[in-house]
Amino acid sequence: MKGSHCLICNEEIEAILSWNTLFGKEEKEPKICGECNENFERITGEVCEICGRPFAFLKAEYRVENLCFDCKRWEEDVHWSGSLDQNRALYRYTDFAKDVMAKFKFRGDYVLAEVFAEGLCQALQSFQYDYIVPIPLSEERLHERGFNQAEALITTAGFKPTNMLSRVHTEKQSKKSRSERIDLQQVFKFDTDQNLNSKTILLIDDIYTTGSTLRHAAKILKENGAAKVYSFTLAR
Structure with a gap:
């Protein structure tokens, strides 16, 4: 055979x-x-309560009880505290995962969404949500790449995306330092008439790095009535 x-x-x-x-x-x-x-190195074991970072690969001094030090800093900032309720991810962002993501994102290899479809489908069954929302690309990025990788992941896994946000064109996140990402002005606009009061939103993106992008999205959704905002990413 x-x-x-x-x-x-x-x-x-x-x-x-x-x-x-x-x-x-x-x-x-x-x-x-x-x-x-x-x-692919699946994330297992004990993780940060908020961002899902695996504690097995984190030095003890960068952990405060159930949180990693990064999330503790986000939560101590009054502007960002409580914006993102929880992120979970499938894989550690190893060199192998990075190479596959680069092919998927930057070289327009849409078919690679199929690689992640089954894992995503299984993982999302543990979430309860009203809408599943892809992190949007700006028109410029969408033109460059040919498709939105977050939306591709959702549809290939058999779910229906709901587009609620649009993105203001900015310099690539990957070119910014951590502090620049955190201090960014709001990069999203709320682009729907849907009433989000008491609704739970699940954001989908490919990679969680500093958590800035997801918190920007979560914040604007909560400002427009969402009760809870979770996120799921392929890699952390």
Whole structure:
């Protein structure tokens, strides 16, 4: 039996004979090979209560009870305290994950959304929400990339995105220092007539770095009535 090809490394995926295939039941074909799958480091164990950072890779001095030091600083800032209720992520942002994300985001490889669809689908079942909202790109970024990677992740995983925010064009986040990201003026506009009173929103983005982007989005959603704002990212 011949398998399909891995969407990441393009190596042939060996077809595995199972009881389901013997009895003629269809099984989903894997999108990536076993080696690439193992190269993703899933986040497990104890994590920061807010941002989902794994404590196993954090020095003790950067942890304060159930929070990492970064989240403690965000929560001590009156402007940002309570803006984002919780973030969770699938994978650690390792070199391998970084390379795959770069292909997905910057080289326009839309099909890579399929790599994450099953993991995203399973993970989102543990969230309760009214709307699932992709972090938007500015028109310039959308033109550069050809698609919004957050929206691609949502639709490929079988969910329906609700666009509520638009983005003011700014310099790329990746070019900014941590303090510049934190001190940014609001980068989003609330772009819908929907009533968010007492609603719970789940934001989707590809990577959690400083948490600035997600907190900007969460803050404006709460200013427009949202009761809770959670977020989910592929990598942390």
